Amino acid sequence: QKEVEQNSGPLSVPEGAIASLNCTYSDRGSQSFFWYRQYSGKSPELIMSIYSNGDKEDGRFTAQLNKASQYVSLLIRDSQPSDSATYLCAVNGAKGSARQLTFGSGTQLTVLP
Amino acid sequence: DGGITQSPKYLFRKEGQNVTLSCEQNLNHDAMYWYRQDPGQGLRLIYYSQIVNDFQKGDIAEGYSVSREKKESFPLTVTSAQKNPTAFYLCASSVDREAFFGQGTRLTVV
Numbered sequence: 001q002k003e004v005e006q007n008s009g010p011l012s013v014p015e016g017a018i019a020s021l022n023c024t025y026s027d028r029g030s031q032s033f034f035w036y037r038q039y040s041g042k043s044p045e046l047i048m049s050i051y052s053n054g055d056k057e058d059g060r061f062t063a064q065l066n067k068a069s070q071y072v073s074l075l076i077r078d079s080q081p082s083d084s085a086t087y088l089c090a091v092n093g094a095k096g097s098a099r100q101l102t103f104g105s106g107t108q109l110t111v112l113p
Numbered sequence: 114d115g116g117i118t119q120s121p122k123y124l125f126r127k128e129g130q131n132v133t134l135s136c137e138q139n140l141n142h143d144a145m146y147w148y149r150q151d152p153g154q155g156l157r158l159i160y161y162s163q164i165v166n167d168f169q170k171g172d173i174a175e176g177y178s179v180s181r182e183k184k185e186s187f188p189l190t191v192t193s194a195q196k197n198p199t200a201f202y203l204c205a206s207s208v209d210r211e212a213f214f215g216q217g218t219r220l221t222v223v
Contacts, residue, residue: 004155008153032210034211034212042216042217043203043214043215043216043217044156044203044214045214046211046212046213049210049211051210088155088156090212092210099144099146099158099161099163099169101158101212102155103155103156103157104155105153105154105155106155
């Protein structure tokens, strides 16, 4: 059983639309949740972190966490072609150190001009 | 500029050879990690080190070795015992709970 699951996509949205990326996790004791953006052939870049239930906004990005449902999502408003990338969800286990990071396999997003 | 530097960017290995991937950071982070990424898959942890002169196996350590003689450096050796080494290798370091990555090394067996 996968510990962190993401829809692999590809997910296509038109420019200017809202892109919604979803992630579920199996470890109910998880405490920290991250979204990384990875362009093709490049390394992952941390774009959002969220630690408590609710929403966290940073520019065009909003992370949403629902621990009861074991669900974390990333919304990208006013999507741009430059947002086209693979988005990796990462979850920290109960011990809370980066050692416990578990990654999903990623969702490929394409923003169409 | 603070950051994590991996070298080389591309590496070719003949079967039966050991190769070493370099990872250097000037962020003063205590913890460092090595991950492997295969196409269409997430990152899998190979080794990690929380302090100098100490390191622990991750989920897929077989066929790999590391050292941590300096805080800034965490080299990874891919040994001949690793039967399927072709992959994208990522080094990371962390402060508190957030991990940051180097640019990666793409290793290919020829």
